[in-house]
Amino acid sequence: MPHANFTETVQAAFQERFGAGFSLAEAVREQHGRDESRETPVLPDAVLFAQSEQDVIDALQMAAEYRLPVVPWAAGSSIEGQLIPVQGGLSLDVSGLNQVLEVLPGSFQATVQAGVTYAELNRQLRREGLFFPVDPGAEASLGGMASTNASGTAAVRYGTTRDNVLALRAVLPGGEVVNLGSKARKTAAGYDLRGLFIGAEGTLGVMTELTVRLYPLPAHVAVLRASFDSIEQGAACAALLMGAALQPERLELIDAGEVAAVNNYLGRDYAVAPTLWMEFAAATEEALSGTLALARELCAESGGGNLTEAHTEAERAALWEARHKAYYAITAQHPGHAFLTTDICVPLERLPDMVAYTASLCRAASVEGSLVGHVGDGNFHMTFHADPDDAARWQTIHGIYDQMIARALEYGGTCTGEHGVGLHKKGHLARQHGDSLELMRRVKAAFDPLGIMNPGKIF
Amino acid sequence: MPHANFTETVQAAFQERFGAGFSLAEAVREQHGRDESRETPVLPDAVLFAQSEQDVIDALQMAAEYRLPVVPWAAGSSIEGQLIPVQGGLSLDVSGLNQVLEVLPGSFQATVQAGVTYAELNRQLRREGLFFPVDPGAEASLGGMASTNASGTAAVRYGTTRDNVLALRAVLPGGEVVNLGSKARKTAAGYDLRGLFIGAEGTLGVMTELTVRLYPLPAHVAVLRASFDSIEQGAACAALLMGAALQPERLELIDAGEVAAVNNYLGRDYAVAPTLWMEFAAATEEALSGTLALARELCAESGGGNLTEAHTEAERAALWEARHKAYYAITAQHPGHAFLTTDICVPLERLPDMVAYTASLCRAASVEGSLVGHVGDGNFHMTFHADPDDAARWQTIHGIYDQMIARALEYGGTCTGEHGVGLHKKGHLARQHGDSLELMRRVKAAFDPLGIMNPGKIF
Structure with a gap:
């Protein structure tokens, strides 16, 4: 059912202005009706391929004139439903603005x-x-x-x-x-x-x-990888590195289950244990060497074992393998399942508690989740999975997610560190920013008095 | 002349709520009628000393009820007239919120x-x-x-x-x-x-x-100071250090005139030349040593002479002396004069041009100005001075300032890197952000529909 304002006259006007850049093709609309979230797709009434800023200007002028919703689209990689045109209207594809x-x-x-x-x-x-x-x-x-x-x-x-x-x-x-x-x-x-x-x-x-x-580009880069007895120990090591002002380039933790999945997926024999990656860079060899010496020391102090190092670009890429393949390995392990990834971020010292609490929720509900953490930021993702049709299971998973968010908010954290709100977290945003939601709505109205820009998202 | 809404009834209401925290004393109002800018002071009708958040809540509730302007005040150190209650009303002093x-x-x-x-x-x-x-x-x-x-x-x-x-x-x-x-x-x-x-x-x-x-706090810190034949050479050295990813903690340049003023002011014999300070820090001695070796090399390459180093805290403080005293030395050199400090910031590679252009404007108008630059950011301050009553001279100075801003905006820069707009730069903001000024006003109205918060500032 097209948007009420998407009349034949309106269609004709867009067609006249944009010609082949204005598409009503089912396949094109389907591609623009979803993103990488689990949200139900909704097809836009049309897709408009902008090739220039002038195309965008004209599209937004016409959309305002005809009171038609517009959803900006580029790579299609959002994961909270941001790109889904829930009220129909136009999907405005700016991937052609690629210079x-x-x-x-x-x-x-x-x-x-x-x-x-x-x-x-x-x-x-x-x-x-x-x-x-x-x-x-x-x-x-x-x-x-x-x-x-x-x-x-x-x-x-x-x-x-x-x-x-x-x-x-x-x-x-x-x-x-x-x-x-x-x-x-x-x-x-x-x-x-x-x-x-x-x-x-x-x-x-x-x-x-x-x-x-x-x-x-930093002249000298090295990566260390270590494994730990517990995920909390890995998080504590990360906190120690941050406190020593070592300024890591990256600091990534995954749990034992993810390592096991990678071993299955790629036929590797990485130590099945929580694993921490630490990347450091410096302008000189000597500066990097000083940083690495301290990092090794702090890593050993906090119980890190199986310490491996990589210096050349090829070695470093190889060392990162288990981290980079973790998500694919988990999804491959559960064919036919759907996946949900959380995005909580908390003040750094709350991270071990938050991780332990999440593990206890999973245990209590017999739900399997796997953890990937940007542990220098206090941000981590749990990936949950289940049969897409198993409504009871998904309810349990969402229950865990709700409790995780409640705890993160108690800790002064956020329901989303980096994925955004989209459709999926509107309720969570209201819990987090209830006191300023009305202010956000007023700011929205200051920019978009007609309410045509990506309606139905965020709040 | 008090604000029209500051009636005796309104005064009585504030007095009843705030008692001694509500002051009508001339001396107190005078202190809150100015900041560190050259703008003409305007006295608030009253000063309200908040001791708690509840005081602020009640003050803003009453101010809204009585449609009375409110200017927040704390340390009084703004330099563009931000704190001056140009429409009268209340100066809301929150310096008591000091925990x-x-x-x-x-x-x-x-x-x-x-x-x-x-x-x-x-x-x-x-x-x-x-x-x-x-x-x-x-x-x-x-x-x-x-x-x-x-x-x-x-x-x-x-x-x-x-x-x-x-x-x-x-x-x-x-x-x-x-x-x-x-x-x-x-x-x-x-x-x-x-x-x-x-x-x-x-x-x-x-x-x-x-x-x-x-x-x-970084465990190991060192400061280098070097002098250069020209200010552009000093700026080029700073750019080289930035490009080498040395991540300086500070990177400060002053001109020869400032050094001469410091020599006069403190009886020193610093080399009278453009002078660059470079502060570096690292988590280990070895890392710092590697960074310093490269910094020395780049400094020599770009013509830096008189290289001096400091490692202990006391040595570092001493090495920074000429930079820290520059402003005081300049003001001491011109007793009775008033001073105006600019705050332009441009993309880094435009900085040498911008500095040279400013020098040419000063030469052409026979105006003396001294330069202090946060040269790693592309931000620099020119301090101009003249007899406060010499209107013609001030007109010339403002003419130079206007031309500097015009050039900075051509370069994609800003009229203010860190001082803000206040009263003084409202015209300049309109040149810089004319296309979004109306949007800023709408956002303002979303927060403050009655227009009582620090009215007359920014736009």
Whole structure:
């Protein structure tokens, strides 16, 4: 059932303006009716492929005129239902805005169109000896990463997407173009609408360009991997490394079950134990050597065993294998099952408690979950799985998830460290930010008085 | 002339509620009628000394009821007129909210009341081996620093105040209390109203508590100081250090005139040349030694001479002397003069151009200005001075300032890197963010529909 305002006249108007860029094809609409979440797909009435900022401007002008919902779309990798057009209308695909517009190596910044993926940007930057550090894992677009304030394994050292977008250019519903933030490294000029737009999940407008921060590729890098008797011990080791100001580039923990799954999946014989990865970098060999000496010492002190080190790029990639394959290994182990990944983040010293509490909930309900943790940030993901049709089981899983969030909020933490709210966490957001939800709604209305931008998301 | 709504009935109501905390004394009002800017003082009708969050709630409830302007006040150290109650009404002094409420060393965070100064917080943190890194120089309060998104010499390594406030508690006009952000290190839960409140210069509400990020005091620290033939050469050296990923803790440049002034002021014989300070830190002696070796090499390569090093805390403090005394030395050299400090920030590789352009403007107009630069951030301050009554001279100075800002905006930079807009830069903000000013006004109205929070500031 199409959106009430998606009349034949409206269709004709879009067709006239966009020609082949405006698609009503079922297959195209299906592709834009879902993301990587478990949410029920909803097809948009049409998909509009923007090839330029002017296309975005015209699309948002027409959408406002016809009061038609618009959901921005780029790589399709969101995982909380952000991309699902629950009220129909247009899916505005900006993946065609895929140009790196300017790289200023001496200013450590690049300006890109919103559809560029971070992997593609990094491929183009390699020859400059620079990189964009936010690494959420999926083949995400920079516009999408900004929209959900994505982060991932390198956030412990470089922060989130919000910390790494200096400026952005966006089109508001109605077609007005605004430039937010500044290309300088810091600014105190007026309200931070840049930061507000980042993490707004497409509910305020559509980003077309981003100016992002770049960093010199570190000259010397090493990775340590160690295993522990318990997951809490691994988390405690991570806390010790953070306290020693060693500034790890990455600090990742997985549980024994994930290692076992990787062993099955790839035919390896990694020690089946909670495993911690520690990546360090420095500008000189000597500086790195000093850092590693202290890291080894702290690791041994906190009970880390099976310590393995890697220095060359190839060795490092090999050493990371079990971490990188963990999610695929778990999903492969349970064919036919559906998966749900949580995204709690708590103040660092609460992490061991939080992990232990989660384990006790799982034990009590006989639910199997596997843990991957960005443990330098206090952020960890539990992946739960069950037969998609086993409603009772899913109810139990959601019950555990609810209790986890309740505890995280008691600890001053958040229901989502890096995945965003989308459809899935609207109830949880109300628990977390009930006192400012009305304020968020008023801010939304200031940007989008007609309520056409990604309606039904966040709140 | 009191604000029209500041009637005798209203006065009596405040007196009844706040007793001695509500002051009409001329001397108290005078103290709250100015800040450290050159703007003309305006006395508030009354000063209200809050001793608790409840005082702030009641004050904002009554202010809304009586439609009375409110200007939040803490340390009085703003420098763009932010604190001047241009429409009269209440100056709400929160310096009595001066408690460090909680330090969580294992989570690298502290929760403080908004009137706590960063110096006081750091005194209390020393025994924990932790520190709060934002260091704007003045004896500023954390609430005030958040309100202007202050930064200073350590921003090159640790970012601005916005980057270091995880969560805050604020009272909105009308008395409603909201908790913004999360005590976790990262969050993707809804709109970033925390970041919006930071840098809003008291126009959205009054902060009462902040949860700030802490860092381990680095175990090994060293400072290098070098002098250069030209200021551009010093800036180029700074860029080289940034490109080598040496992660300096501070990177500060001053011009030859400032050194000469310090020599006069303190009877020293520092080499009268552009001078660069480079501070580095590491977790181990070996790591620091590796960093310093490369830093020395890059410094020599870019023409740095008179290289001096300091390792102990006392030596380091002594080495920094000329930088720390620069502003006082300049002001002492021109008794009776008034001073104006600019705050431009540009993409890093534009800094040498920007500095050269500024020097050419000064030469052409025969105006003397002295430069202090946070050169790792692309942010520098020119201090101009003249007889306060020499209107023609001040017009020339403001003409130079205008041209500097025009050039900075062409370069994608900002009219204010860390001081904020206040009264002084409203015109400049309109040039910089003309396309989103209306959006800022709508956001303001979402928080403060009556327009009573620090009216007349920013836009």
